Amino acid sequence: xxxxxxxxxxxxxxxxxxxxxxxxxxxxxxxxxxxxxxxxxxxxxxxxxxxxxxxxxxxxxxxxxxxxxxxxxxxxxxxxxxxxxxxxxxxxxxxxxxxxxxxxxxxxxxxxxxxxxxxxxxxxxxxxxxxxxxxxxxxxxxxxxxxxxxxxxxxxxxxxxxxxxxxxxxxxxxxxxxxxxxxxxxxxxxxxxxxxxxxxxxxxxxxxxxxxxxxxxxxxxxxxxxxxxxxxxxxxxxxxxxxxxxxxxxxxxxxxxxxxxxxxxxxxxxxxxxxxxxxxx
DNA sequence: ACGAGAACCTGTTTGC
DNA sequence: TGCAAACAGGTTCTCG
Numbered sequence: 262x263x264x265x266x267x268x269x270x271x272x273x274x275x276x277x278x279x280x281x282x283x284x285x286x287x288x289x290x291x292x293x294x295x296x297x298x299x300x301x302x303x304x305x306x307x308x309x310x311x312x313x314x315x316x317x318x319x320x321x322x323x324x325x326x327x328x329x330x331x332x333x334x335x336x337x338x339x340x341x342x343x344x345x346x347x348x349x350x351x352x353x354x355x356x357x358x359x360x361x362x363x364x365x366x367x368x369x370x371x372x373x374x375x376x377x378x379x380x381x382x383x384x385x386x387x388x389x390x391x392x393x394x395x396x397x398x399x400x401x402x403x404x405x406x407x408x409x410x411x412x413x414x415x416x417x418x419x420x421x422x423x424x425x426x427x428x429x430x431x432x433x434x435x436x437x438x439x440x441x442x443x444x445x446x447x448x449x450x451x452x453x454x455x456x457x458x459x460x461x462x463x464x465x466x467x468x469x470x471x472x473x474x475x476x477x478x479x480x481x482x483x484x485x486x487x488x489x490x491x492x493x494x495x496x497x498x499x500x501x502x503x504x505x506x507x508x509x510x511x512x513x514x515x516x517x518x519x520x521x522x523x524x525x526x527x528x529x530x531x532x533x534x535x536x537x538x539x540x541x542x
Numbered sequence: 543a544c545g546a547g548a549a550c551c552t553g554t555t556t557g558c
Numbered sequence: 559t560g561c562a563a564a565c566a567g568g569t570t571c572t573c574g
Contacts, residue, residue: 263567263568264567264568267567295550295551295568295569295570319568334568334569335567335568336551336567336568336569337551337552337566337567337568337569338551338552338553338566338567338568355552373551373552373553374550374551374552374553374566374568375550375551375552376550376551376568376569377568378569417544417545418544418545419544419545419546423545423546426568428568428569435567435568436566436567436568437567438567481567482567484566484567485553485554485566485567486553486566486567487567530545530546530547531546531547531548533565533566
């Protein structure tokens with residue numbers, strides 16, 4: 262599920278609950294997710310104050326007093342929801358890790374498919390951590406523009422759709438926002454990565470930035486599992502131009518859907534791509 | 543090195 | 559109605 266906008270939404274929502282607060286209880290309810298949950302997770306977190314909650318690509322970085330950093334990835338179906346401790350909903354089967362603060366908040370990491378992960382590292386080792394070291398530029402930072410994008414795409418012959426999912430070229434995009442950014446920039450998902458240069462690259466870099474900004478402002482997209490930190494749904498799914506809209510009218514075309522077939526769905530490397538063949542070339 | 547496909551896991555939707 | 563297949567927001571490994 263969660264792409265950059267969903268992770269950023271969670272980060273923003275959890276920040277007021279966690280930052281500046283001491284953790285008084287951390288409990289893992291199973292030994293592993295995609296990776297083992299460190300056996301000393303609680304020992305290294307409890308009693309420490311949260312200094313910051315940051316995001317790098319689709320990872321959350323929970324920075325603790327003393328230099329410990331918890332790296333959290335939500336995988337496909339992960340969520341992090343904060344509730345007051347005195348409200349005690351049934352603990353769900355997929356509530357894998359619980360964080361509790363000194364002032365009575367409980368943050369629950371839930372992840373039915375368990376493609377997510379929680380691991381520990383330190384401030385010293387963060388830049389060279391295997392999960393982070395190869396990530397490309399943050400698309401919402403100054404470090405990202407058309408020149409950087411073109412450089413990353415290089416001479417690759419893979420479709421631009423696949424190149425944008427490669428986290429080493431640009432970090433944070435997933436299936437939804439790649440489809441939406443390609444639509445906004447009028448670029449066919451089937452075009453080779455290397456052929457996206459010049460004004461096309463300008464449009465694509467800008468579309469990536471814009472679609473992410475719009476999605477963060479809408480609290481991300483809730484197709485199934487995504488929840489904001491307060492448990493509310495995101496609502497950017499209502500603003501999709503193409504994603505999940507096979508057969509519907511393209512919002513940029515005024516042609517007859519019955520004639521053109523509207524938005525098309527194709528499969529690229531085993532994943533669905535949605536696009537308008539008339540507007541995207 | 544590159545690119546395609548499979549694997550990881552559970553839940554929901556779709557089709558016969 | 560019931561059951562099987564297809565599909566789902568991600569990442570990583572293997573194979574050609």
